[in-house]
Amino acid sequence: MTGPEDVSTESSDLELLRAAGCGSSKAFHQLVDRHAPRLFRSALAMTRSRADAEDLLQETFIGAFKGLKTFDGRSSVRTWLLSILMRQAAKSWHRTRHSRSARSIDADLEDQGALQEDSAMMIHCASESADQRMDFAAVLQQLPLHYREIIVLREIQQMSYEEMAQALQMPRGTVESRVHRARLLLREYLREYDPRGQSLRDTATG
Amino acid sequence: MQTCDECLLSAFADNELDAFTHQRVLTHVLACPRCAAALDDMELAREAAASWAPKDISPLELARLHRKIDSVAAAPQPQRMNGGLGAIGLIAASILVISGTWLAALPPEPSFTSRNTASAPQPWEEMAINLQVPLPPFGADDWPEDRIRLADAGFASWMVGSLERLPR
Numbered sequence: 001m002t003g004p005e006d007v008s009t010e011s012s013d014l015e016l017l018r019a020a021g022c023g024s025s026k027a028f029h030q031l032v033d034r035h036a037p038r039l040f041r042s043a044l045a046m047t048r049s050r051a052d053a054e055d056l057l058q059e060t061f062i063g064a065f066k067g068l069k070t071f072d073g074r075s076s077v078r079t080w081l082l083s084i085l086m087r088q089a090a091k092s093w094h095r096t097r098h099s100r101s102a103r104s105i106d107a108d109l110e111d112q113g114a115l116q117e118d119s120a121m122m123i124h125c126a127s128e129s130a131d132q133r134m135d136f137a138a139v140l141q142q143l144p145l146h147y148r149e150i151i152v153l154r155e156i157q158q159m160s161y162e163e164m165a166q167a168l169q170m171p172r173g174t175v176e177s178r179v180h181r182a183r184l185l186l187r188e189y190l191r192e193y194d195p196r197g198q199s200l201r202d203t204a205t206g
Numbered sequence: 207m208q209t210c211d212e213c214l215l216s217a218f219a220d221n222e223l224d225a226f227t228h229q230r231v232l233t234h235v236l237a238c239p240r241c242a243a244a245l246d247d248m249e250l251a252r253e254a255a256a257s258w259a260p261k262d263i264s265p266l267e268l269a270r271l272h273r274k275i276d277s278v279a280a281a282p283q284p285q286r287m288n289g290g291l292g293a294i295g296l297i298a299a300s301i302l303v304i305s306g307t308w309l310a311a312l313p314p315e316p317s318f319t320s321r322n323t324a325s326a327p328q329p330w331e332e333m334a335i336n337l338q339v340p341l342p343p344f345g346a347d348d349w350p351e352d353r354i355r356l357a358d359a360g361f362a363s364w365m366v367g368s369l370e371r372l373p374r
Contacts, residue, residue, distance in 0.1 A: 025279055029272055036271060040263040054267055058274045065275055136258045154220070155255030161222045180216040186251045 013077035021068040028068075032061055035081055038157070042082065045140055045152045046089040056092060060085040075166040082157060083167040086149050093145050139189045147182035154179055212244060219248050329371055 007019045007027045013034070019027035039060060043053040063084045071080055140148055153159045153167060161179070165172045217223050218231040235241045263271075 025276070028275065028279075032271060032275065033268070036268060037263050040267070041260060044260050045258075054270070057263075058271055061271060061275055062278050065278060136254055137260070151255065155252055156258070161217070161220070176217050176222070177213055179220070180213045183216055183248050183251050184212075186255075187247050190251060190254060 014073070017068065017071055017077055020065075021071075028065060031064075031077070035078060036061070038078075039081060039085055042085060042152050042156055043089075045137060045156055046085070046148060047092075048141060052092075056085065056088055059088045059092075063088060075163070079159070079163050079167045082153065082159070083169065086153075086168060089149070090145060139186065142189050143182065143185055147178065147185055150175070150178045150182045151186060154182075212241070215241060215244055216248065219245060219252070 007016055007024060007030060009030065011019070011027070011030070013031065016027045016031045016034075020031060036057065040053060040057050043056040043060070044050065047053045047056055060081065064081055067084070071077070075083075140151060143151065149168060150164065153164045159167065161172055161175050164175045164179075168175070214223065214227070214231050215235075218228060218235070221228075223231060235245060
Protein backbone atom coordinates (compact mmCIF):
# COMPACT_ATOMS: atom_id res chain seq x y z
CA MET A 1 0.00 0.00 0.00
CA THR A 2 1.26 3.45 -0.83
CA GLY A 3 2.61 5.26 2.22
CA PRO A 4 2.13 8.95 2.83
CA GLU A 5 5.39 9.98 1.24
CA ASP A 6 5.63 7.28 -1.44
CA VAL A 7 4.19 9.49 -4.12
CA SER A 8 5.62 10.52 -7.41
CA THR A 9 4.49 12.40 -10.47
CA GLU A 10 3.34 9.06 -11.89
CA SER A 11 1.03 8.32 -8.97
CA SER A 12 -2.63 8.16 -9.86
CA ASP A 13 -5.13 10.69 -8.53
CA LEU A 14 -6.50 8.10 -6.16
CA GLU A 15 -3.07 7.26 -4.78
CA LEU A 16 -2.31 10.94 -4.28
CA LEU A 17 -5.63 11.51 -2.56
CA ARG A 18 -5.14 8.56 -0.23
CA ALA A 19 -1.63 9.69 0.61
CA ALA A 20 -2.93 13.18 1.28
CA GLY A 21 -5.59 11.69 3.54
CA CYS A 22 -2.81 10.02 5.50
CA GLY A 23 -1.13 13.36 6.02
CA SER A 24 1.09 13.83 3.00
CA SER A 25 1.10 17.50 2.08
CA LYS A 26 3.38 16.69 -0.86
CA ALA A 27 0.69 14.45 -2.31
CA PHE A 28 -1.97 17.10 -1.96
CA HIS A 29 0.19 19.75 -3.56
CA GLN A 30 0.77 17.41 -6.45
CA LEU A 31 -2.97 17.01 -6.83
CA VAL A 32 -3.32 20.77 -6.85
CA ASP A 33 -0.67 21.16 -9.57
CA ARG A 34 -2.35 18.49 -11.63
CA HIS A 35 -5.91 19.83 -11.46
CA ALA A 36 -5.65 23.54 -10.76
CA PRO A 37 -5.20 24.73 -14.37
CA ARG A 38 -8.29 22.98 -15.61
CA LEU A 39 -10.34 23.86 -12.57
CA PHE A 40 -9.26 27.47 -12.89
CA ARG A 41 -10.78 27.61 -16.36
CA SER A 42 -14.09 26.43 -14.93
CA ALA A 43 -13.79 28.90 -12.09
CA LEU A 44 -13.29 31.71 -14.62
CA ALA A 45 -16.44 30.63 -16.43
CA MET A 46 -18.43 30.57 -13.20
CA THR A 47 -17.33 33.98 -11.90
CA ARG A 48 -17.18 37.55 -13.07
CA SER A 49 -13.51 38.28 -12.61
CA ARG A 50 -10.14 36.67 -12.35
CA ALA A 51 -9.88 37.61 -8.69
CA ASP A 52 -13.21 35.91 -7.98
CA ALA A 53 -12.07 32.87 -9.93
CA GLU A 54 -8.91 32.68 -7.84
CA ASP A 55 -10.96 32.89 -4.64
CA LEU A 56 -13.28 30.19 -5.89
CA LEU A 57 -10.35 27.94 -6.74
CA GLN A 58 -8.85 28.43 -3.28
CA GLU A 59 -12.16 27.65 -1.62
CA THR A 60 -12.48 24.55 -3.75
CA PHE A 61 -9.10 23.13 -2.80
CA ILE A 62 -9.49 24.11 0.84
CA GLY A 63 -12.84 22.31 0.85
CA ALA A 64 -11.19 19.31 -0.75
CA PHE A 65 -8.36 19.37 1.78
CA LYS A 66 -10.76 19.50 4.70
CA GLY A 67 -12.96 16.83 3.20
CA LEU A 68 -10.24 14.40 2.13
CA LYS A 69 -11.70 11.62 4.19
CA THR A 70 -15.18 12.10 2.72
CA PHE A 71 -14.12 10.99 -0.75
CA ASP A 72 -15.86 7.67 -1.23
CA GLY A 73 -14.28 6.65 -4.52
CA ARG A 74 -17.59 6.41 -6.39
CA SER A 75 -16.47 9.07 -8.83
CA SER A 76 -13.12 10.14 -10.17
CA VAL A 77 -11.07 12.64 -8.21
CA ARG A 78 -11.58 15.17 -10.99
CA THR A 79 -15.36 14.81 -10.80
CA TRP A 80 -15.19 15.12 -7.04
CA LEU A 81 -13.16 18.33 -7.25
CA LEU A 82 -15.55 19.76 -9.83
CA SER A 83 -18.54 18.98 -7.65
CA ILE A 84 -16.85 20.87 -4.80
CA LEU A 85 -16.17 23.78 -7.14
CA MET A 86 -19.80 23.91 -8.26
CA ARG A 87 -21.05 23.83 -4.69
CA GLN A 88 -18.68 26.61 -3.69
CA ALA A 89 -19.72 28.65 -6.74
CA ALA A 90 -23.38 28.22 -5.82
CA LYS A 91 -22.69 29.25 -2.21
CA SER A 92 -20.84 32.31 -3.40
CA TRP A 93 -23.59 33.16 -5.85
CA HIS A 94 -26.27 32.94 -3.16
CA ARG A 95 -24.15 35.02 -0.81
CA THR A 96 -23.84 37.83 -3.31
CA ARG A 97 -27.21 37.63 -5.06
CA HIS A 98 -28.70 40.47 -3.10
CA SER A 99 -25.89 42.80 -3.97
CA ARG A 100 -26.01 41.99 -7.63
CA SER A 101 -28.00 44.29 -9.81
CA ALA A 102 -29.72 43.00 -12.93
CA ARG A 103 -27.42 43.43 -15.85
CA SER A 104 -28.26 43.10 -19.47
CA ILE A 105 -25.75 41.86 -21.96
CA ASP A 106 -25.47 45.39 -23.34
CA ALA A 107 -24.73 46.77 -19.89
CA ASP A 108 -21.94 44.24 -19.48
CA LEU A 109 -20.48 45.29 -22.79
CA GLU A 110 -20.39 48.90 -21.63
CA ASP A 111 -18.67 48.02 -18.38
CA GLN A 112 -15.84 45.79 -19.55
CA GLY A 113 -13.84 46.52 -16.41
CA ALA A 114 -16.11 44.29 -14.37
CA LEU A 115 -15.47 41.33 -16.63
CA GLN A 116 -12.53 39.09 -17.24
CA GLU A 117 -9.20 40.90 -17.17
CA ASP A 118 -7.87 38.98 -20.10
CA SER A 119 -9.52 39.15 -23.43
CA ALA A 120 -11.28 35.85 -23.84
CA MET A 121 -12.93 34.55 -26.96
CA MET A 122 -14.03 37.62 -28.88
CA ILE A 123 -16.62 36.95 -31.47
CA HIS A 124 -16.89 39.63 -34.06
CA CYS A 125 -20.43 40.10 -35.21
CA ALA A 126 -20.94 42.34 -38.16
CA SER A 127 -23.79 44.76 -37.85
CA GLU A 128 -24.98 47.68 -39.91
CA SER A 129 -23.29 50.29 -37.74
CA ALA A 130 -20.12 48.77 -36.32
CA ASP A 131 -18.46 45.57 -35.27
CA GLN A 132 -19.78 44.32 -31.97
CA ARG A 133 -17.41 42.48 -29.77
CA MET A 134 -18.75 39.90 -27.44
CA ASP A 135 -17.01 38.23 -24.61
CA PHE A 136 -18.14 34.63 -24.40
CA ALA A 137 -17.57 34.65 -20.67
CA ALA A 138 -19.93 37.62 -20.34
CA VAL A 139 -22.60 35.72 -22.24
CA LEU A 140 -22.07 32.79 -19.91
CA GLN A 141 -22.65 35.07 -16.95
CA GLN A 142 -26.13 35.82 -18.27
CA LEU A 143 -27.17 32.21 -17.92
CA PRO A 144 -28.91 31.16 -14.72
CA LEU A 145 -26.54 29.41 -12.36
CA HIS A 146 -27.81 25.88 -12.96
CA TYR A 147 -27.46 26.27 -16.75
CA ARG A 148 -24.05 27.85 -16.44
CA GLU A 149 -22.86 24.85 -14.39
CA ILE A 150 -24.00 22.51 -17.11
CA ILE A 151 -22.34 24.45 -19.91
CA VAL A 152 -19.10 24.66 -17.94
CA LEU A 153 -19.05 20.96 -17.20
CA ARG A 154 -20.09 19.88 -20.68
CA GLU A 155 -18.45 22.37 -23.02
CA ILE A 156 -15.39 23.40 -21.01
CA GLN A 157 -14.63 20.31 -18.97
CA GLN A 158 -15.92 17.93 -21.65
CA MET A 159 -17.51 15.69 -19.07
CA SER A 160 -19.80 12.83 -19.97
CA TYR A 161 -23.42 12.95 -18.89
CA GLU A 162 -22.69 10.28 -16.30
CA GLU A 163 -19.87 12.31 -14.81
CA MET A 164 -22.01 15.43 -14.76
CA ALA A 165 -24.75 13.53 -12.98
CA GLN A 166 -22.21 12.51 -10.32
CA ALA A 167 -20.70 15.97 -10.01
CA LEU A 168 -24.05 17.71 -9.70
CA GLN A 169 -25.70 14.85 -7.81
CA MET A 170 -28.73 14.67 -10.03
CA PRO A 171 -30.28 11.99 -12.24
CA ARG A 172 -28.87 11.55 -15.71
CA GLY A 173 -32.24 12.39 -17.25
CA THR A 174 -32.14 15.79 -15.56
CA VAL A 175 -28.65 16.34 -16.94
CA GLU A 176 -29.85 15.54 -20.46
CA SER A 177 -32.71 17.99 -20.38
CA ARG A 178 -30.62 20.68 -18.71
CA VAL A 179 -27.86 20.36 -21.29
CA HIS A 180 -30.41 20.87 -24.01
CA ARG A 181 -32.15 23.84 -22.38
CA ALA A 182 -28.83 25.46 -21.47
CA ARG A 183 -27.69 25.23 -25.07
CA LEU A 184 -30.97 26.69 -26.33
CA LEU A 185 -30.59 29.64 -24.00
CA LEU A 186 -26.92 30.10 -24.86
CA ARG A 187 -27.83 30.01 -28.52
CA GLU A 188 -30.40 32.79 -27.98
CA TYR A 189 -27.91 34.98 -26.14
CA LEU A 190 -25.26 34.41 -28.78
CA ARG A 191 -27.81 35.31 -31.48
CA GLU A 192 -28.45 38.66 -29.84
CA TYR A 193 -25.09 39.72 -31.10
CA ASP A 194 -26.07 38.99 -34.66
CA PRO A 195 -29.53 40.46 -35.10
CA ARG A 196 -29.52 39.72 -38.82
CA GLY A 197 -29.44 36.03 -37.99
CA GLN A 198 -26.16 35.50 -39.76
CA SER A 199 -24.40 32.27 -39.07
CA LEU A 200 -21.94 32.78 -36.27
CA ARG A 201 -19.56 30.44 -38.08
CA ASP A 202 -18.91 33.20 -40.62
CA THR A 203 -18.12 35.81 -38.02
CA ALA A 204 -16.38 33.85 -35.31
CA THR A 205 -12.70 34.44 -34.85
CA GLY A 206 -10.39 31.86 -33.36
CA MET B 207 -37.42 9.47 -33.80
CA GLN B 208 -40.70 10.04 -35.68
CA THR B 209 -41.45 13.41 -34.12
CA CYS B 210 -38.92 16.09 -33.33
CA ASP B 211 -37.65 15.41 -29.82
CA GLU B 212 -35.11 18.19 -29.49
CA CYS B 213 -33.95 16.92 -26.15
CA LEU B 214 -32.48 13.88 -27.86
CA LEU B 215 -30.56 16.11 -30.25
CA SER B 216 -28.19 17.35 -27.55
CA ALA B 217 -27.45 13.83 -26.40
CA PHE B 218 -27.02 12.81 -30.04
CA ALA B 219 -24.58 15.67 -30.66
CA ASP B 220 -22.65 14.62 -27.55
CA ASN B 221 -22.60 10.97 -28.57
CA GLU B 222 -24.38 10.01 -25.40
CA LEU B 223 -27.10 7.83 -26.89
CA ASP B 224 -27.06 4.07 -27.11
CA ALA B 225 -26.35 2.70 -30.58
CA PHE B 226 -29.97 1.97 -31.48
CA THR B 227 -31.30 5.39 -30.45
CA HIS B 228 -28.33 7.09 -32.07
CA GLN B 229 -29.17 5.45 -35.38
CA ARG B 230 -32.84 6.39 -35.11
CA VAL B 231 -31.99 10.02 -34.41
CA LEU B 232 -29.49 10.09 -37.26
CA THR B 233 -32.08 8.76 -39.67
CA HIS B 234 -34.54 11.40 -38.51
CA VAL B 235 -32.07 14.28 -38.68
CA LEU B 236 -31.19 13.38 -42.26
CA ALA B 237 -34.85 13.72 -43.17
CA CYS B 238 -35.86 16.66 -40.98
CA PRO B 239 -34.54 20.10 -41.97
CA ARG B 240 -35.70 21.61 -38.69
CA CYS B 241 -33.70 19.21 -36.57
CA ALA B 242 -30.73 19.50 -38.88
CA ALA B 243 -30.78 23.29 -38.42
CA ALA B 244 -31.14 22.89 -34.65
CA LEU B 245 -28.09 20.60 -34.64
CA ASP B 246 -26.18 23.14 -36.66
CA ASP B 247 -27.03 25.87 -34.16
CA MET B 248 -25.99 23.64 -31.32
CA GLU B 249 -22.67 23.03 -33.01
CA LEU B 250 -22.01 26.76 -33.23
CA ALA B 251 -22.66 27.23 -29.51
CA ARG B 252 -20.30 24.33 -28.79
CA GLU B 253 -17.63 25.82 -31.01
CA ALA B 254 -17.98 29.17 -29.27
CA ALA B 255 -17.40 27.48 -25.93
CA ALA B 256 -14.56 25.35 -27.27
CA SER B 257 -12.85 28.41 -28.76
CA TRP B 258 -12.96 30.30 -25.51
CA ALA B 259 -9.36 30.55 -24.45
CA PRO B 260 -8.81 32.51 -21.28
CA LYS B 261 -5.33 32.97 -19.87
CA ASP B 262 -4.27 29.98 -17.83
CA ILE B 263 -3.61 30.21 -14.14
CA SER B 264 -0.36 32.11 -13.69
CA PRO B 265 2.60 30.83 -11.62
CA LEU B 266 1.90 33.61 -9.13
CA GLU B 267 -1.74 32.59 -8.76
CA LEU B 268 -0.70 28.97 -8.36
CA ALA B 269 1.86 29.90 -5.72
CA ARG B 270 -0.78 31.85 -3.81
CA LEU B 271 -3.04 28.81 -3.94
CA HIS B 272 -0.32 26.56 -2.49
CA ARG B 273 0.42 29.10 0.25
CA LYS B 274 -3.24 29.30 1.18
CA ILE B 275 -3.48 25.53 1.44
CA ASP B 276 -0.35 25.43 3.61
CA SER B 277 -1.76 28.04 5.95
CA VAL B 278 -4.99 26.08 6.32
CA ALA B 279 -3.03 22.87 6.91
CA ALA B 280 -0.90 24.55 9.56
CA ALA B 281 -3.86 26.07 11.40
CA PRO B 282 -4.86 24.15 14.53
CA GLN B 283 -7.78 21.90 13.72
CA PRO B 284 -10.75 21.99 16.13
CA GLN B 285 -10.97 18.87 18.33
CA ARG B 286 -13.67 16.65 17.03
CA MET B 287 -15.62 14.53 19.47
CA ASN B 288 -15.57 10.82 19.01
CA GLY B 289 -18.35 10.84 16.44
CA GLY B 290 -21.01 8.53 17.79
CA LEU B 291 -20.53 9.03 21.52
CA GLY B 292 -20.37 12.76 21.15
CA ALA B 293 -23.62 12.87 19.20
CA ILE B 294 -25.42 10.71 21.75
CA GLY B 295 -24.18 12.85 24.60
CA LEU B 296 -25.32 15.99 22.85
CA ILE B 297 -28.77 14.56 22.20
CA ALA B 298 -29.12 13.38 25.80
CA ALA B 299 -28.08 16.76 27.14
CA SER B 300 -30.55 18.51 24.84
CA ILE B 301 -33.39 16.27 26.02
CA LEU B 302 -32.55 16.97 29.67
CA VAL B 303 -32.46 20.71 29.15
CA ILE B 304 -35.73 20.77 27.22
CA SER B 305 -37.47 18.50 29.74
CA GLY B 306 -36.28 20.57 32.66
CA THR B 307 -37.48 23.77 31.04
CA TRP B 308 -40.84 22.25 30.25
CA LEU B 309 -41.34 20.89 33.75
CA ALA B 310 -40.42 24.23 35.29
CA ALA B 311 -42.99 25.97 33.12
CA LEU B 312 -45.89 23.68 34.15
CA PRO B 313 -48.58 25.34 36.33
CA PRO B 314 -48.66 24.16 39.96
CA GLU B 315 -51.06 21.35 40.89
CA PRO B 316 -54.31 22.66 42.48
CA SER B 317 -54.31 22.28 46.29
CA PHE B 318 -56.57 19.89 48.17
CA THR B 319 -58.60 22.84 49.55
CA SER B 320 -59.28 24.34 46.15
CA ARG B 321 -60.26 20.93 44.80
CA ASN B 322 -62.82 20.55 47.56
CA THR B 323 -64.23 23.96 46.77
CA ALA B 324 -64.40 23.10 43.10
CA SER B 325 -66.26 19.88 43.83
CA ALA B 326 -69.29 21.86 45.03
CA PRO B 327 -71.44 22.77 42.04
CA GLN B 328 -71.29 26.36 40.88
CA PRO B 329 -74.57 28.27 40.64
CA TRP B 330 -74.65 27.94 36.85
CA GLU B 331 -74.04 24.24 37.17
CA GLU B 332 -76.94 23.90 39.55
CA MET B 333 -79.12 25.80 37.14
CA ALA B 334 -78.09 23.56 34.27
CA ILE B 335 -78.70 20.43 36.32
CA ASN B 336 -82.12 21.61 37.42
CA LEU B 337 -83.19 23.05 34.11
CA GLN B 338 -86.72 21.85 33.53
CA VAL B 339 -87.15 22.95 29.94
CA PRO B 340 -87.80 19.81 27.93
CA LEU B 341 -85.73 19.55 24.80
CA PRO B 342 -87.18 18.24 21.54
CA PRO B 343 -86.27 14.67 20.70
CA PHE B 344 -83.53 14.32 18.15
CA GLY B 345 -84.86 14.63 14.62
CA ALA B 346 -88.40 15.48 15.62
CA ASP B 347 -90.02 17.52 12.91
CA ASP B 348 -93.53 17.61 14.30
CA TRP B 349 -92.91 19.00 17.73
CA PRO B 350 -95.29 21.81 18.53
CA GLU B 351 -93.83 25.13 17.49
CA ASP B 352 -94.48 26.80 20.85
CA ARG B 353 -92.64 24.05 22.78
CA ILE B 354 -89.60 24.36 20.49
CA ARG B 355 -89.56 28.09 21.02
CA LEU B 356 -89.86 27.64 24.77
CA ALA B 357 -86.97 25.13 24.87
CA ASP B 358 -84.78 27.42 22.80
CA ALA B 359 -85.65 30.48 24.84
CA GLY B 360 -85.05 28.68 28.12
CA PHE B 361 -81.73 27.36 26.98
CA ALA B 362 -80.70 30.78 25.71
CA SER B 363 -81.64 32.55 28.93
CA TRP B 364 -79.76 29.88 30.94
CA MET B 365 -76.68 30.50 28.83
CA VAL B 366 -76.87 34.28 29.19
CA GLY B 367 -77.55 34.07 32.89
CA SER B 368 -74.61 31.78 33.43
CA LEU B 369 -72.29 34.12 31.56
CA GLU B 370 -73.48 37.07 33.63
CA ARG B 371 -72.69 35.20 36.85
CA LEU B 372 -69.15 34.37 35.84
CA PRO B 373 -66.50 36.21 37.91
CA ARG B 374 -64.86 38.96 35.90
